[in-house]
Amino acid sequence: xxxxxxxxxxxxxxxxxxxxxxxxxxxxxxxxxxxxxxxxxxxxxxxxxxxxxxxxxxxxxxxxxxxxxxxxxxxxxxxxxxxxxxxxxxxxxxxxxxxxxxxxxxxxxxxxxxxxxxxxxxxxxxxxxxxxxxxxxxxxxxxxxxxxxxxxxxxxxxxxxxxxxxxxxxxxxxxxxxxxxxxxxxxxxxxxxxxxxxxxxxxxxxxxxxxxxxxxxxxxxxxxxxxxxxxxxxxxxxxxxxxxxxxxxxxxxxxxxxxxxxxxxxxxxxxxxxxxxxxxxxxxxxxxxxxxxxxxxxxxxxxxxxxxxxxxxxxxxxxxxxxxxxxxxxxxxxxxxx
Amino acid sequence: xxxxxxxxxxxxxxxxxxxxxxxxxxxxxxxxxxxxxxxxxxxxxxxxxxxxxxxxxxxxxxxxxxxxxxxxxxxxxxxxxxxxxxxxxxxxxxxxxxxxxxxxxxxxxxxxxxxxxxxxxxxxxxxxxxxxxxxxxxxxxxxxxxxxxxxxxxxxxxxxxxxxxxxxxxxxxxxxxxxxxxxxxxxxxxxxxxxxxxxxxxxxxxxxxxxxxxxxxxxxxxxxxxxxxxxxxxxxxxxxxxxxxxxxxxxxxxxxxxxxxxxxxxxxxxxxxxxxxxxxxxxxxxxxxxxxxxxxxxxxxxxxxxxxxxxxxxxxxxxxxxxxxxxxxxxxxxxxxx
Numbered sequence: 106x107x108x109x110x111x112x113x114x115x116x117x118x119x120x121x122x123x124x125x126x127x128x129x130x131x132x133x134x135x136x137x138x139x140x141x142x143x144x145x146x147x148x149x150x151x152x153x154x155x156x157x158x159x160x161x162x163x164x165x166x167x168x169x170x171x172x173x174x175x176x177x178x179x180x181x182x183x184x185x186x187x188x189x190x191x192x193x194x195x196x197x198x199x200x201x202x203x204x205x206x207x208x209x210x211x212x213x214x215x216x217x218x219x220x221x222x223x224x225x226x227x228x229x230x231x232x233x234x235x236x237x238x239x240x241x242x243x244x245x246x247x248x249x250x251x252x253x254x255x256x257x258x259x260x261x262x263x264x265x266x267x268x269x270x271x272x273x274x275x276x277x278x279x280x281x282x283x284x285x286x287x288x289x290x291x292x293x294x295x296x297x298x299x300x301x302x303x304x305x306x307x308x309x310x311x312x313x314x315x316x317x318x319x320x321x322x323x324x325x326x327x328x329x330x331x332x333x334x335x336x337x338x339x340x341x342x343x344x345x346x347x348x349x350x351x352x353x354x355x356x357x358x359x360x361x362x363x364x365x366x367x368x369x370x371x372x373x374x375x376x377x378x379x380x381x382x383x384x385x386x387x388x389x390x391x392x393x394x395x396x397x398x399x400x401x402x403x404x405x406x407x408x409x410x411x412x413x414x415x416x417x418x419x420x421x422x423x424x425x426x427x428x429x430x431x432x433x434x435x436x437x438x439x440x441x442x443x
Numbered sequence: 444x445x446x447x448x449x450x451x452x453x454x455x456x457x458x459x460x461x462x463x464x465x466x467x468x469x470x471x472x473x474x475x476x477x478x479x480x481x482x483x484x485x486x487x488x489x490x491x492x493x494x495x496x497x498x499x500x501x502x503x504x505x506x507x508x509x510x511x512x513x514x515x516x517x518x519x520x521x522x523x524x525x526x527x528x529x530x531x532x533x534x535x536x537x538x539x540x541x542x543x544x545x546x547x548x549x550x551x552x553x554x555x556x557x558x559x560x561x562x563x564x565x566x567x568x569x570x571x572x573x574x575x576x577x578x579x580x581x582x583x584x585x586x587x588x589x590x591x592x593x594x595x596x597x598x599x600x601x602x603x604x605x606x607x608x609x610x611x612x613x614x615x616x617x618x619x620x621x622x623x624x625x626x627x628x629x630x631x632x633x634x635x636x637x638x639x640x641x642x643x644x645x646x647x648x649x650x651x652x653x654x655x656x657x658x659x660x661x662x663x664x665x666x667x668x669x670x671x672x673x674x675x676x677x678x679x680x681x682x683x684x685x686x687x688x689x690x691x692x693x694x695x696x697x698x699x700x701x702x703x704x705x706x707x708x709x710x711x712x713x714x715x716x717x718x719x720x721x722x723x724x725x726x727x728x729x730x731x732x733x734x735x736x737x738x739x740x741x742x743x744x745x746x747x748x749x750x751x752x753x754x755x756x757x758x759x760x761x762x763x764x765x766x767x768x769x770x771x772x773x774x775x776x777x778x779x780x781x
Contacts, residue, residue, distance in 0.1 A: 106548045106574070110754040113551055115582075120550030144580060145549060149613050151639045152578040159575060159636070159662035160726075163696050210444045211483060212458030213451055236444070237497060240490040242482060244453075275487050276643040277615035298497070301489045303641030305614040324497035327668055358501050388498075416448040 120145065136170070148181045150304035150344055162330060169331045174343065179377050185347040186311060187318040188380030189373070189405060192347055195293065195318070196231040196266045202404045202432050204229075205270075205385060206425065207411030208254075209236035215245050215253035221421070222254045225414070226267040228425020232407065233258075233269050234296050234350075237322045240274035241283075247271065248286045255290030270320055272296045277306040284314055293317055296350075298324035299341055311345030320385065321346035333364055338371025341382070348383035348407055353398070356389030362401070373405055383407045392424065395431045408432060458483065474508070486519045488642035488682055496669060507669045512681065517715050523685040524649065525656040526718030527711070527743060530685055533631065533656070534569040534604045540742045540770050542567075543608075543723060544763065545749030546592075547574035553583050553591035559759070561595045563752070564605040566763020570745065571596075571607050572634050572688075575660045578612035579621075585609065586624045593628030608658055610634045615644040622652055631655055634688075636662035637679055649683030658723065659684035671702055676709025680720040686745055691724030691736070700739070711743055721745045730762065733769045746770060 111117055125138040146153050158169040185191070193199055206225050208218050218239075225233050233254075241247045254269045261267070271287055273280040273295055280302065287295055299307040299321055311319060321341040326333070337349045349372050352358030354365050369384035386398060387409035398408055410428055417424035449455055463476040484491050496507040523529070531537055544563050546556050556577075563571050571592075579585045592607045599605070609625055611618040611633055618640065625633055637645040637659055649657060659679040664671065669678075675687045687710050690696030692703050707722035724736060725747035736746055748766055755762035 107750045107754045110750065110756060111548050112756070113548075113555065116548050116550035120548065120582075144582065145576065145578075147578055147580040147612075149578055149617075151614070151636075152580075152612050155575065155578070155612070155636065155639055155662050159639070160690075160696075162663050162665035163661060163690055163698075164665065210449050210451075210454050210458065212454035217451065237493065238483065240483075240485055240487055240493070242485040242490075244458075244482065274485075274490050274493070274643075276489070276641070276647040278647070279487075279643070298489075298493065301493055301497070301641060301643075303614070303639060303644055305612075305617070305639075306641055306644060309614040309616070323501060324493050325500050327500040330665065330668070352498075352501055358498075360501075412445045412448065416445045418448060418450070 143175050143178055146178065148178070150182065150308045154304050154340070158331060167330075169335065171332060171335050172339065176377055179343060179379060182308065182343045183311075183345060184343055184376075184379035185345055185382050186315050186380075187347045189348070189383040190380065191318055192232075192294070192383050192407065195268055198231060200404060202399055202402070202435070203231045203383065203407035204429050204432050205232040205234060205407050205409040206230050206414050207234055207236045207409065208239065209411065209415065211236060211238040211242065212244055215250045218245060218250055219253040219257040221415075222269060223257045223261065224422045225425050226258055226261050226265050228422045229265060229429040230267055230425050232294065233267060234320060234409075235270065235272035236411070237272050237296065237298060237324050239272050241279070247274070247283050251287050251290050251292065255287075255292055259291060268292070268294050270294045270296050272322070273302070273310075277309060280306070280310055281313070284310065284317060288317065294320065294347075296320040296322055298322040299344065299346070300325040304340075304344060308344045318347040319345060320348045320350060322350050323352065333360060334367040334371050338368040338382075342372055342379070346382050348385050350385040350387050350409065352388035353386030353390060355394075356387070358388045366401070369402055369406065381405070385409050387411070392428050392431065395428065396435060399432070399435045481513050481516055484516065486516070488520065488646045492642050492678070500668065505668070507673065509670060509673050510677065514715055517681055517717060520646065520681045521649075521683060522681055522714075522717035523683055523720050524653050524718075525685045527686070527721040528718065529656055530570075530632070530721050530745065533606055536569060538742060540737055540740070540773070541569045541721065541745035542767050542770050543570040543572060543745050543747040544568050544752050545572055545574045545747065546577065547749065547753065549574060549576040549580065550582055553588040556583060556588055557591040557595040559753075560592045560607060561599065562760045563763050564596055564599050564603050566760045567603060567767040568605055568763050570632065571605060572658060572747075573608065573610035574749070575610050575634065575636060575662050577610050579617070585612070585621050589625050589628050589630065593625075593630055597629060606630070606632050608632045608634050610660070611640070611648075615640075615647060618644070618648055619651070622648065622655060626655065632658065632685075634658040634660055636660040637682065637684070638663040642678075642682060646682045656685040657683060658686045658688060660688050661690065671698060672705040672709050676706040676720075680710055680717070684720050686721035686723050688723040688725050688747065690726035691728060693732070694725070694727030696726045704739070707740055707744065719743070723747050725749070727751075730766050730769065733766065734773060737770070737773045
């Protein structure tokens with residue numbers, strides 16, 4: 106909109122964005138600070154991202170690096186309803202790092218997935234999330250899968266509070282129906298990919314289901330254009346993600362250690378009254394790296410190892426138990442230090 | 444998922460993706476063709492993009508360039524319910540290029556937007572879309588805006604079939620409610636940003652409202668490194684976009700002429716029984732470029748000029764009429780040639 110064509114005093118003084126600063130970072134890159142009016146958001150999460158990086162995303166050479174939110178907007182969105190603390194309570198692990206794995210490959214029928222889940226639970230894992238490729242396919246429909254896995258894990262719950270975390274898919278109505286199916290099966294934690302669901306739909310589900318914890322998956326989150334720290338650590342958290350999964354350094358994906366550290370810090374750091382989200386570094390992690398990861402992240406973390414446990418084949422239970430023991434041992438060790 | 448850890452014959456033969464070819468494009472770039480199983484989609488548009496570019500979007504150096512869809516998937520999604528032909532019928536313009544403009548700036552109250560819309564209609568424009576920044580803000584709530592503009596345009600409809608195209612925002616339920624408000628006000632065309640709404644929610648609205656035409660807006664479309672031809676020209680069309688707005692070359696954004704040509708071709712070309720979508724080049728276009736644009740795109744196009752018409756201020760009606768006359772004159776000229 107040509108500013109010269111705006112003759113409305115309110116629009117000129119209260120709505121038009123303002124460039125606050127342009128600072129050179131290097132010869133070809135500039136940090137530009139722009140102030141936008143919070144009233145343009147209308148407390149709608151979709152409109153939030155539309156204002157922050159709607160048309161601007163189309164420019165080849167612009168990255169949305171960071172955002173400072175007014176307190177009112179943070180209060181309106183509300184952040185995690187459970188957060189790291191709630192995820193710890195669910196599995197009776199008040200201090201140590203949490204453990205997580207992934208059910209895959211897709212293509213397996215519900216009973217095969219349930220057998221896998223049972224073995225992960227026998228190994229003592231805290232959370233078993235669906236691979237994000239598991240949706241509502243004919244070979245493992247959401248309802249049948251949740252019923253089979255929920256039943257299998259309920260049988261072992263006396264010894265082990267392992268939680269199954271099914272992945273939501275489809276439009277808002279289908280996701281609602283999936284949450285209903287899941288909660289009816291005794292499940293209290295689900296996974297969602299906010300970039301695919303749409304921010305507004307993700308937040309609608311968070312508001313409607315205060316008893317459910319949400320893991321945010323980075324599918325379609327694209328490393329290049331929205332700084333991952335902002336997207337996963339700040340935006341997903343502000344919209345209510347209790348845990349944020351992200352590709353750890355040195356795995357299958359390209360995030361640097363510095364990016365991972367910033368992202369985890371953003372997920373955890375004090376922001377008003379907002380609960381912390383659990384950082385979940387993932388993507389090609391192995392048991393051999395557990396000590397390094399706990400050194401790097403500390404114990405306010407959920408460690409996710411999927412394929413490397415599945416690769417153990419017949420030894421899956423033992424591999425899982427070794428992963429769990431390593432995390433538990435490290436945590437107790439740390440907690441005993443002065 | 445380590446393939447070695449998959450022992451299920453069905454998964455190995457029917458589900459696991461296959462690399463069909465790797466061809467060098469230049470020293471540093473390769474074209475990689477991967478075959479995915481259609482059964483992994485389950486006819487869910489969100490799962491479609493999850494499979495095509497979910498985790499892969501997170502790699503720094505991968506672009507989703509193109510996809511060939513099986514006929515069954517195209518039939519299932521169905522494409523535009525109206526398409527270019529339906530948009531022409533709505534405004535009694537069977538052959539010439541269509542004209543479009545944008546209502547802005549945001550911050551104006553509904554009556555001011557309605558006065559602007561009336562003047563655009565007096566200039567003879569075909570479609571008046573909301574700026575995509577107009578959502579459901581306090582200063583111009585969706586319902587009040589649609590009521591004011593709908594009423595204003597109904598008064599002039601006897602002479603001029605100008606259509607107002609309000610922009611949908613919020614979660615799926617709010618978008619549904621907005622479509623209800625719009626259709627109650629006699630409006631039959633709306634705008635949506637599929638990357639913000641979520642593919643599955645966009646498609647749900649298309650299916651539920653076969654009488655409504657949808658303009659797809661590219662907001663947030665740049666964030667994920669999906670080739671624009673594929674995203675706007677193919678994917679948005681397949682999900683039901685009757686028109687696809689995209690940033691034209693030589694405007695405020697960076698698409699090349701070659702990208703624009705490919706995108707327009709993808710929106711229009713024969714694909715099974717799917718209706719063509721109207722290509723809508725936009726983003727800083729001016730009246731001075733109308734002849735060039737019609738030369739470039741031909742008449743199977745909707746030309747969108749927003750800010751440059753608003754910049755005419757007191758002369759907005761005349762500027763609009765000149766834009767409209769230029770498009771109409773060119774079209775009749777072409778049609779009369781042998």
